[in-house]
Amino acid sequence: xxxxxxxxxxxxxxxxxxxxxxxxxxxxxxxxxxxxxxxxxxxxxxxxxxxxxxxxxxxxxxxxxxxxxxxxxxxxxxxxxxxxxxxxxxxxxxxxxxxxxxxxxxxxxxxxxxxxxxxxxxxxxxxxxxxxxxxxxxxxxxxxxxxxxxxxxxxxxxxxxxxxxxxxxxxxxxxxxxxxxxxxxxxxxxxxxxxxxxxxxxxxxxxxxxxxxxxxxxxxxxxxxxxxxxxxxxxxxxxxxxxxxxxxxxxxxxxxxxxxxxxxxxxxxxxxxxxxxxxxxxxxxxxx
Amino acid sequence: xxxxxxxxxxxxxxxxxxxxxxxxxxxxxxxxxxxxxxxxxxxxxxxxxxxxxxxxxxxxxxxxxxxxxxxxxxxxxxxxxxxxxxxxxxxxxxxxxxxxxxxxxxxxxxxxxxxxxxxxxxxxxxxxxxxxxxxxxxxxxxxxxxxxxxxxxxxxxxxxxxxxxx
Numbered sequence: 001x002x003x004x005x006x007x008x009x010x011x012x013x014x015x016x017x018x019x020x021x022x023x024x025x026x027x028x029x030x031x032x033x034x035x036x037x038x039x040x041x042x043x044x045x046x047x048x049x050x051x052x053x054x055x056x057x058x059x060x061x062x063x064x065x066x067x068x069x070x071x072x073x074x075x076x077x078x079x080x081x082x083x084x085x086x087x088x089x090x091x092x093x094x095x096x097x098x099x100x101x102x103x104x105x106x107x108x109x110x111x112x113x114x115x116x117x118x119x120x121x122x123x124x125x126x127x128x129x130x131x132x133x134x135x136x137x138x139x140x141x142x143x144x145x146x147x148x149x150x151x152x153x154x155x156x157x158x159x160x161x162x163x164x165x166x167x168x169x170x171x172x173x174x175x176x177x178x179x180x181x182x183x184x185x186x187x188x189x190x191x192x193x194x195x196x197x198x199x200x201x202x203x204x205x206x207x208x209x210x211x212x213x214x215x216x217x218x219x220x221x222x223x224x225x226x227x228x229x230x231x232x233x234x235x236x237x238x239x240x241x242x243x244x245x246x247x248x249x250x251x252x253x254x255x256x257x258x259x260x261x262x263x264x265x266x267x268x269x270x271x272x273x274x275x276x277x278x279x280x281x282x283x284x285x286x287x288x
Numbered sequence: 289x290x291x292x293x294x295x296x297x298x299x300x301x302x303x304x305x306x307x308x309x310x311x312x313x314x315x316x317x318x319x320x321x322x323x324x325x326x327x328x329x330x331x332x333x334x335x336x337x338x339x340x341x342x343x344x345x346x347x348x349x350x351x352x353x354x355x356x357x358x359x360x361x362x363x364x365x366x367x368x369x370x371x372x373x374x375x376x377x378x379x380x381x382x383x384x385x386x387x388x389x390x391x392x393x394x395x396x397x398x399x400x401x402x403x404x405x406x407x408x409x410x411x412x413x414x415x416x417x418x419x420x421x422x423x424x425x426x427x428x429x430x431x432x433x434x435x436x437x438x439x440x441x442x443x444x445x446x447x448x449x450x451x452x453x454x
Contacts, residue, residue, distance in 0.1 A: 001331050005289040008309035008355050031356075038351045039333050042312075051309070053356060079345070103422025105336060105400065108345035109352070190421040191334070 003041035010053045014060070014139060014168065017052055022141040022164045024050040030166055031055075032075060032114035035106045036123075060113070060168055063087060070172040074113025078102075081112060090174045093181035093201060097128045100183065103191040116149075117167040119157040119222070122193035126153060126223035128183065129170065130215035131201040137169040138162075146171075153222035179203050180286025184278040185217070186270050188261065194218040195261040196271035198226075198250070200278040202233070204286040209233050214246065214278070218261075219254040219271045226250040229275065238283045243276055250275040294358050298323065299367030307354045313347075314338045316354040317364060325365035325395045329424070336423030339396035340364045346403040348422070365395035368402065377440040378402055384449075387436030389427035397423050401437045409445060413438070 011017040021028055029048035031037060040046040054060055060075040063084050070090050072081070081087050081098045088095050101107055101115065101124050115125040116136065129136075129149035136147045138161060149170075152160045161167060175181070185197035197217035203210045212230040217223055229250035236242035256267035291306035298321060305320055317323045317340070329337030331350055338350040341363040368376045378398045381387065388394045397420060404411065404419040411419060416437050417430065425433060443449055 002312070002315075003310045005308070005310055007289065008292060008353070010355075010358075034353075034356070035333065035351060038312075038353070041310075042331070055356065103336070104404075104419060105339055105346045105348045105422040106333065106351075109347055190418075 001042040003038070004044060004047040006048055006051045008051050008053065010056055012056055014057055014166070015141075017054060017057065018139055018141045018164070018166060020050070020052050021166065024052075026163050028052055030117075032117075033077065033106075033110040034114075035102065035110040036114060036118050036120065054166070065090065065174070068174050070174050072112055072170045072172065074111060074117070074167045074169055076112050078107035078110050078112065078115070079104075082107065091132060091172055093128055093131060093183055093199060094125075094172075096181070097124050097183040097185075097199065100124060100185045100187075100197075106191075112170065113167045116152075116170065117159065117161055119153065119155075119159045121156055121220060121222050122218045123223070124183070124185065124194065124197065124217055127197065127199045127215035127217040129172075130223055130225040131181075131199045131213045132172050132175065133213065134173075135171045136167055137171065138165045139168045140164040140166070144168075150225050155221045175201060176203055178287035180282035180284070182278040182281035182285070184274040184281070186274055193261075196256070196267050196274050198271065198274040198278045200275075200282040202230075202279075202282050202286055204283070204288045207237055207288055208235055209238065209283070209286075212246075212279075214250060214275060216250065216254065216271060216275075219256045219267065221255070224253055226253055226275070228252075233279065238279060243279060246279060247272045247276050292355060294354050296354075296357050296359065297361040299363055309353065309355055311354045313340070313349040313352045313354050313357060313362075317349060317362075323364050323366050326399075327392055327395060329392065329396075334424065335393070335396070336400060336420075337393050337396040339399045339423065341399055341403055344403070344406075346400045346422075363399070363402075365398055368398060376402075377443040378405070378437070381436035381439035381443065382433075385432050385435040385439050386428075387433045393423060393425045393427075397425070397433055401440065405437070405441055405444060410441060411437075 028050035031053040061073045064071045078098045134149045180202045183199045186195045202212040214226040214230040229246045232246040251272045254268045327337040329335035333351040
């Protein structure tokens with residue numbers, strides 16, 4: 001398969017990139033790792049006239065701790081996230097989820113920013129950012145702004161990102177030491193998008209849960225932040241009643257598509273199972 | 289669309305060429321350089337038959353534009369044998385352990401295993417299976433492919449080898 005014709009741009013600075021994006025407006029696409037965009041272009045589901053490759057922009061790369069925040073450049077690859085000792089130490093849920101994204105070849109090239117900005121509900125990293133309450137840094141020719149991950153996702157392939165804007169970095173509040181975490185992903189085969197997946201990040205003290213964030217992948221038009229479900233286990237020791245309450249609260253907001261991964265009822269059912277498993281595993285890992 | 293200049297090193301050979309921006313790396317390798325070892329299998333980034341090594345990364349050359357690799361170094365299956373023509377440890381392993389049947393997936397399997405062993409010279413069976421999870425084989429299943437990679441890993445570590453049966 002051969003994509004449609006386009007002009008290729010490789011800006012040397014972020015300012016040049018945002019300038020090109022403003023100049024070509026809705027006929028341009030930003031190219032990060034290309035592991036979603038290039039297949040779409042080959043299928044001619046995407047046919048931009050201008051492709052703006054961000055590969056040369058070193059300032060969009062890298063993982064850095066800034067006080068209580070983990071700063072991750074948008075062009076950081078999944079492979080780099082997995083290899084990072086800093087990520088493993090401060091936000092291990094990112095590593096756990098990255099290992100479940102696609103396959104090794106895709107992870108060498110695919111980027112965190114691409115995964116987050118694409119707006120595909122099947123992408124794994126948005127749910128992780130919802131759990132971590134991350135903030136996205138967004139840049140255009142007119143300046144920079146920030147958007148909370150929890151306000152970013154509007155619909156399938158629809159996000160808060162304007163057509164002149166580039167996602168440049170993610171700021172993650174580092175969860176407290178001893179927090180519990182898990183990302184449970186049911187998939188048909190290794191490398192597949194989730195049939196249903198759930199991420200959990202929780203803290204505990206004196207044998208009870210003090211905070212809990214739950215988010216879901218591929219169980220709606222966007223990644224879903226299951227706020228009520230998380231609140232349902234706070235103050236509990238994850239007794240069966242609290243677990244069931246969280247599971248059912250999460251199921252109540254699921255609206256998966258019926259597709260080759262299964263009918264709506266099945267995906268909603270296993271979505272609840274993923275929530276339950278992720279909660280149990282996160283609880284086991286949490287240090288009181 | 290106007291062609292643009294691309295430079296890369298392929299199997300140690302310096303290449304300079306003009307390509308259309310939409311030219312995929314796999315098409316450039318196969319059609320411009322006549323390196324037909326990397327295969328087009330699924331053409332949708334699933335099967336890994338097009339895998340090549342790009343500056344220390346295994347990549348699917350069907351999901352990358354030739355212009356993206358400007359200035360980079362690429363190794364394909366054609367660059368794996370030793371200078372005297374003798375087989376590399378991985379190629380020998382696939383032969384000795386019958387790691388192929390039709391052979392279509394083999395160039396991608398070997399290029400992926402090449403990078404896997406560079407990163408992890410002594411992988412467990414589980415690590416090998418996880419490491420080649422982006423490569424599909426439709427003939428034999430994966431048992432002998434895993435054995436072939438184990439053979440190469442052992443040989444590269446200097447462990448004793450079984451004799452070839454000619």
